[in-house]
Amino acid sequence: MVAALKLQAEYPDTVYHVKQGGTGSALSIRDFSLFYGAKQALFDVTMSVENGLVTALIGPSGCGKSTLLRSLNRMNDLIDGLSTSGEITFGGTDIYAPQTDVIALRKRMGMVFQKPNPFPMSIYENVIYPLRVDGVTDKRILNETVERALQGAALWNEVKDRLHESALGMSGGQQQRLCIARAIASEPEVLLMDEPCSALDPIATSKIEELIEELSGHYTIVIVTHNMQQAARVSDNTAFMYLGRLIEYGDTETVFTQPKLEKTHEYVTGRFG
Ligand SMILES: Nc1ncnc2c1ncn2[C@@H]1O[C@H](COP(=O)(O)OP(=O)(O)O)[C@@H](O)[C@H]1O
Ligand SMILES: [Mg+2]
Known part of the structure; x- marks a missing residue:
């Protein structure tokens, strides 16, 4: 197999062999570049995110995974000196068009961060926070x-008798599932997760992974992870990034077991990280 691997230079473009969800692409990223001031963090990224599937973004630290994820709901807008080129469309609308309603856009995409960030209020108030707003x-x-959001986040049975207690008294894994409940409370179409298990122990991690499987289909999920086993377990498609570029994108099984490019092979087999 290794003999068949090619160097990226032998390919005119990033490799595509993605699994299709059957209902088309949720997001379409075309020639997207991003600069933090003078520093370019993303270089001509082109890929689609398929509806109802789990897409993993993998690659070594600093390769631009979080930057790309945050570009999808324009979370990066808050950063001074940011500029972008290229296009990202969501359900056919250009996310970066001047007339785009960013608040409305963010509502269609729930976001879950590395560290659980429950608000210092009750479990109940945390979940309905987006509705209160x-x-x-x-x-x-x-x-x-x-009830719907906590059921959806596989947390209802554990907390239904203490909904009005502080969310800060929960375990880290419960707090992260609470954040997922809060993210799905306003019924978004897409869930963006940036290393959602990096602060959790293995048991809490496997609960989140099970939950991601349950949520896929209902939601289009994009998950950043530095844990390759996790990407292999939870995702349908995997995008491997390196130094701000998308190197290879394909269905997860192929990327992990028969990658087309030597660089991908080196990364997924742990030769660099
Ligand atoms: N707010 C920022 N300002 C300037 N540079 C940034 C900022 N955020 C990230 N970067 C840089 O952009 C590159 C990609 O970062 P990031 O997207 O966080 O990578 P990853 O999530 O893959 O670890 C890194 O070189 C990082 O230092
Ligand atoms: Mg990151």
Whole structure:
């Protein structure tokens, strides 16, 4: 197999052999570059994110995984001196078009971060926080949302009798599932997760991984992970990034077991990290 591997220079473009979800692409990234001031962090990234599937972004630290993830919901907008070129479309709309309503865009994409970040309030209030922001006051809707989101995040049974206790008293793994519940409370289409298990122990990690499997199909999920076993376990498609470039993108099994490029092979077999 190794003999068949090629160097990227032998390919005109990044390799594509992605698994299709059957319902098309949720996000389409074309020739996307990003600069933090003078420093270029992404170089001509072109890839699609398939509807209802789990897409993993892997690659060594500093290769641009978080930058690309944050570009999808324009979280990077808050950074001074940021500039981009190229295009990202979501359901056909250009995310970076001047007329794009960024608040509305972010509502369609829930985000989960490396460290669980529950707010210092009750479990109940954490989950319905996005609805509170929208001014929803109907108790029935709020109660239904809490149950649906906590069920969805596989947390309901553990917390249903203490919904009004502080979220800060939960374990780290529960806090992260609470953050997932909060992210799905407003029924987004996409879930963006940036190394959601990096602060968790192995048992809490495997619960989140099971949850990701349950959520896929209902949501389009993009997950950044430095844990290659995790990418192999949870994702349908894997994008390997290196030094700000997308090197290889394909269905996860192929990327891990029969990568097309030598660089990908070296990374997935742990020869550099
Ligand atoms: N706010 C920022 N300002 C300037 N440079 C940044 C900023 N955030 C990230 N970078 C740089 O961009 C590159 C990609 O970073 P990042 O997307 O965080 O990588 P990864 O998530 O793969 O570890 C790195 O060189 C990093 O130092
Ligand atoms: Mg990162």
